[in-house]
Amino acid sequence: MKHSIICVGTHRTVHFAATELARHLRLATGRAWSLAEGSGTSPAPLRVGVCDDLNITRPRDLKDDQDWILVRQSDSGPGYVLSGCNPRSVLMAVYRYLRELGFRWIRPGDRGMIVPKLRDPFARRLHIDQRPAYKFRTVCIEGACSIQHVLDMIDWLPKAGMNGYFLQFRYGTTFFKRWYEHQCPGRNGSPYLSPEPFDQQTLEQHVSRLETAIADRGLNFERVGHGWTSAALGLPGEGWDKSDYNAIPPERRDWIALVNGKKELWGGIALNTNLNYSNPAARNAMTDAIVEYAAQHPQVNLLHFWLSDATNNHDESPESRAVRPSDFYVDMLNELDEKLAARNLPTRIVCLIYFDLLWPPIRSRVKNQHRFVLMLAPITRSYLRSFGDRDPSGEKPAPFVYNKLKYPRSLEVFEHFLRQWRKHLRGDAFDFDYHGLWAPYRDPFHFTVARTLHRDIQRLKDIALHGYNSCQVQRLSFPHHLIMEVMSRTLWDPKVSFERIVRQTFADAFGAAGQRVARVFDQSSKLCKPMFDPVYVPEKDAPAHKAPLRADKRRIAQARRNIPKVSKLNESLKELVLKELPAAKGAVRWSWRYLKYHTRLIDLLLPAMLAYLDADPTLPRRMDRVYDYLWRTEKLLHPGLDAFLMIQVLQSRVREVENIATAKAQ
Missing domain, CATH: 3.30.379.10 (Chitobiase/beta-hexosaminidase domain 2-like)
Structure with a gap:
């Protein structure tokens, strides 16, 4: 008893x-x-x-x-x-x-x-x-991950008050393949880890375990997103791999969007390809596929219906050009709702404001408000400002120009588009955002992005959003777990201060010395802020993906002055690790071990970042040392650090400098 x-x-x-x-x-x-x-x-x-x-x-x-x-x-x-x-x-x-x-x-x-x-x-x-302040508190799969990484995340979610998990695509294939094949951006594979057996049967077994873990915990289960255009063409939509055009049934090839006079898979990738949405047969194929999936997966609470994952590539036939993509999208939402209702399927559908769909519909209206959940996905935003901040750039919403759209960076502009969409969908809505995907590797100390995240979540209610879905790596606890703690605690209680979360997080992780560690990370993060965003930026009014780039000399000069200060702070952490690590035990010992490896990583990263700031031709060689360290330590650090994503982000710095060199040579 x-x-x-x-x-x-x-x-x-x-x-x-x-x-x-x-x-x-x-x-x-x-x-x-x-x-x-x-x-x-x-x-x-x-x-x-x-x-x-x-x-x-x-x-x-x-x-x-x-x-x-x-x-x-x-x-x-x-x-x-x-x-x-x-x-x-x-x-x-x-x-x-x-x-x-x-x-x-x-x-x-x-x-x-x-x-x-x-x-x-x-x-x-x-x-x-x-009761939590926000209804939607979800983590979405991204990065490179094993089934154990995902199961660990699912297990952690309810412990932190989170209530949902989102498996992108039907099986999340590309994210699992990155791990089990030990893919490395820019090369064939890891020089230290051999590929592991991985096939469709193994993948389906992994997903079955994932489904069981979610059901055991009663979490909301979200699935798919991109891939419905691929399904309509009879092609898999499990990632951004090249697809075989010849595998498309001949009678469906005409459904592909006509762009620049050609009907082709966009960049050879089915997932990135739009269809001709003025064609009822193409629309029916997509909505039929969604209905069948919903019928076969009643455990899915929220089923995401997104279009292609590319931009400015909608069908250019006269019938299509006369209508905004968002109008065709709403037409399909209504058609989908009617089909789901005819089969008594209660599945709710998540529709998104993303890239070309930012510009709201003009002629079409959503008929059944309850069926749909609106999702804002501000992928081109800045992570140095939060919702509600005034943007000094003065950026204004760009006009709708078919297949020549310019996407906003200012959150004020995203808020403008959200307000326009909320006139059409007035029910549930949430922010689908990327604080935990690329930003942690632009700020290796994590405090800058954690502060932005805290303010963003606090202000979601002010812009009529009811929660947050974090599109992020599954391994985000190296060198510490602050981003995840900020997300979960602020979603539960937006009134909790950032400083309080920091105190508790670092006290739990590092014990009595936690506040000293937090201060060093906070200072280092502020010093790295001038190089958080790319320092080589497009000329004004030039497309972001085209040369030439220009150097932001003011930020470069500030960052160069700050790097020696960061190095000095890093030395102080090394001394603290030597003092605290020997006596630490259990989970706290792992915190100190992670910190030990992080100080070594910073020793390699700072010279590489200095070469980046100087557009030094030695940058690739210096970055190779960073990559090698990440690969060599991956066997130990993989539960906390996604080396694949970090290398991918660091390679973008190298490409900036290569772009500068190419422009000078011309």
């Missing part, structure tokens, strides 16, 4: 929550905890279940699709009731209770859990009655 847990209800996630509670308490107390099924009135020190099954009244203003957790003392003696408004919230309540007891999960996976030593888990008087 003293060490017993009663699980109330039959839902698999409630059972999982009770099992997790028993497992964690055994680790903390050294005693086994019995687990039994019972009713809402069964006597036990710990009762776990949905509020309705425990005869607990939920808040009156709580909507069906919101989360709410309750941790309160038991009425029948020492102990607690751990509850929520749905099974997922019950699991979150369990983890919140464990956090109050001293448990921490400072990064995903086995390297992240801190277990307290407890004599009496009921000694503290707790009462927690909370």
Whole structure:
């Protein structure tokens, strides 16, 4: 009786929550905890279940699709009731209770859990009655990842109060292939890790494990996105690989968008190819594929319907040019809704504001508001400013010019387009953003992007967005986990200050010396800010992808002055590591080990960045040393660091300098 847990209800996630509670308490107390099924009135020190099954009244203003957790003392003696408004919230309540007891999960996976030593888990008087501020709190797969990397992320999500996972494409093939084939941008593969067996059967087994993990935790499950244009053509849409045009059935080839007088796969890639949306047969093929997928995957809560992942490549026939792409998009949304309704499928569809679809429809209107969730994807934005910040550039929304569109960098312009779209879709909406994808490798100390993320999430409600879906690498805990902590904690409570999150994150990860580490990272991040964005930028009014580039001399000069200061700060961290690492244990020891490897990485990266600032022809050789270090240490650091994405971002710096050299030679 003293060490017993009663699980109330039959839902698999409630059972999982009770099992997790028993497992964690055994680790903390050294005693086994019995687990039994019972009713809402069964006597036990710990009762776990949905509020309705425990005869607990939920808040009156709580909507069906919101989360709410309750941790309160038991009425029948020492102990607690751990509850929520749905099974997922019950699991979150369990983890919140464990956090109050001293448990921490400072990064995903086995390297992240801190277990307290407890004599009496009921000694503290707790009462927690909370609901998160934002409805959508989701992580999306990106980068290079193994199934274990993804499972670790899914496991961490409810521990941090996050409630959803998004698997891009049907299987996320390209992200898994990058890891199992140990791909390296710019070369055949890793010089230190051999490719691992990977085929369609293995991939499907991985996805099955992923689905089980999501279902166990009751998380919202989102899928697909890009790839429906490929499906209509009978081609796979699992990434940005070249596709075989001859594999398209002859009767479907005419569906491909006519661009520059040609009907071709855009760049040879099906995923990047638009169709002729004025052709009803092409539209039907896409919407039929979506309906069939929804029927076969009832576990998917939100099914993303996106067009191609390229720009300015819509069909140029007279019938198409007379209509905005967003009008055709809304036509397809309405057609899709009718087909889903005819088959009694409740699946909600995520539609997006992205690239060419930023410009809202003129003639078409969404008929069923409830079916759709609007998603803003500001991929060309700046990460040095946040929503609501005034942009000193004075950038204005560009006019709609068919297949000659110019995409905004200013968040004020993105907000303008969002307001226009909200006239058409007034229901649920969220920000699909990229703070955790490329930006962490432009700011190797992470504080600049973490601050931007904190302000962005705080301000989502001000622009009528109801949450955040993070398109990001799955391994983002090297050298620390601040970006993830800022995301999860601010989505739950936007009132929590950035400084408070920093204090808690670094105290948990590094112990008593955590604030010293945080100050060094914060200072280093500010010093690197002048070179966060490319320092070689297009001439004014020139397309961003074309030469010539010009040097931003002011930022280059500031960055050159700052690099020696960053180097000095890095030396101070080395001294701190030497002092603290020997005595550190468990997850905290991994924090110090990561920091040790990070200081060595910075030693290599700073000379390379100096060569970048000087447009020095030795830059490729200096960057090769950085790449080699990332590859050599990947076997140890891979749970926390996505070397593939970091190298990809660093290579973009090399291309800038090569562009400058090419322009000078002409």
